[in-house]
Amino acid sequence: MKHFYIFLNHIFICTAILLSWNCTTQKIELENAKSQNIDFLIEQTELLWEQRSDTNAVIKTNHILGLINEVENNDKDLLNAYSHSLFFQGMFLEQTKIKKDSLFHKGAEIAKYSLLKDSLFIAILNNTEGDSSFKTLSALSIAPKELVPSMYWWATNKLWYLNNKPAIERINQRELLEIIMHRIISLEPDYLYGGPYRFFGNFYSRMPGVEISQSKDYFQKAIASSPNYFGNKVQMAEFYHQKAENKSLFQSLLQKVIDAEPTIDPEIIPENIFYQKRAIQLLQQEDILFE
Numbered sequence: 001m002k003h004f005y006i007f008l009n010h011i012f013i014c015t016a017i018l019l020s021w022n023c024t025t026q027k028i029e030l031e032n033a034k035s036q037n038i039d040f041l042i043e044q045t046e047l048l049w050e051q052r053s054d055t056n057a058v059i060k061t062n063h064i065l066g067l068i069n070e071v072e073n074n075d076k077d078l079l080n081a082y083s084h085s086l087f088f089q090g091m092f093l094e095q096t097k098i099k100k101d102s103l104f105h106k107g108a109e110i111a112k113y114s115l116l117k118d119s120l121f122i123a124i125l126n127n128t129e130g131d132s133s134f135k136t137l138s139a140l141s142i143a144p145k146e147l148v149p150s151m152y153w154w155a156t157n158k159l160w161y162l163n164n165k166p167a168i169e170r171i172n173q174r175e176l177l178e179i180i181m182h183r184i185i186s187l188e189p190d191y192l193y194g195g196p197y198r199f200f201g202n203f204y205s206r207m208p209g210v211e212i213s214q215s216k217d218y219f220q221k222a223i224a225s226s227p228n229y230f231g232n233k234v235q236m237a238e239f240y241h242q243k244a245e246n247k248s249l250f251q252s253l254l255q256k257v258i259d260a261e262p263t264i265d266p267e268i269i270p271e272n273i274f275y276q277k278r279a280i281q282l283l284q285q286e287d288i289l290f291e
């Protein structure tokens with residue numbers, strides 16, 4: 001009888017192992033299928049991004065990245081790519097303020113999530129004393145280079161969202177945005193074709209109590225950093241020269257962009273083409289802008 005119970009126990013253990021193995025195998029197969037599907041979708045977004053001069057390609061990119069984000073929302077690179085693509089659509093493709101603001105707000109929230117959930121940032125946060133707000137600002141001020149993309153797209157989307165809001169909202173966010181971008185300048189000042197300098201050129205042109213000369217200084221640094229990126233010149237004309245009422249400089253800088261060759265840097269041809277279109281629009285509106 002004792003041997004019989006030992007035999008039954010052996011059968012039970014073998015059956016349990018077999019069932020467990022089958023379940024595990026099915027789980028692995030499902031995980032592999034999901035991974036393969038995500039990899040395929042990522043490849044599609046990369047191909048579409050190369051065609052971002054086409055409005056439909058950008059909209060499809062954001063749709064696919066949105067689907068991926070519903071399944072895999074812990075991949076920092078994917079989240080930053082999604083935030084970047086949302087910014088691109090809001091910046092260049094949408095015409096209404098409501099739609100633009102919606103895209104910028106979403107882009108800011110996604111990049112913020114990417115940063116706050118990152119293990120590197122969490123480790124810094126956990127070693128910082130103070131209340132929640134102080135800890136976040138302190139952690140941002142010493143964030144490592146690996147977090148630059150998340151910080152940049154959080155702040156940049158936030159800036160363009162705030163551009164259409166009352167000045168008090170920009171004032172309320174000033175400390176956060178300054179800490180983020182000054183940290184990026186200390187780590188990668190030329191990031192994204194002079195992006196941090198371009199950011200401050202824009203920001204300080206619309207910040208009450210800040211000397212307009214600060215906007216000029218930062219735009220000049222952006223242009224010196226990446227003269228082939230048309231956005232530096234177009235934004236300087238749109239924000240600084242308009243605010244400073246430099247109509248002739250506004251005209252000449254935009255005309256330089258219009259006359260330039262947008263293919264001078266193959267990596268940013270779509271951006272340069274869109275900025276040329278923006279330059280043409282701004283010149284067409286100059287009588288209104290300089291009333």
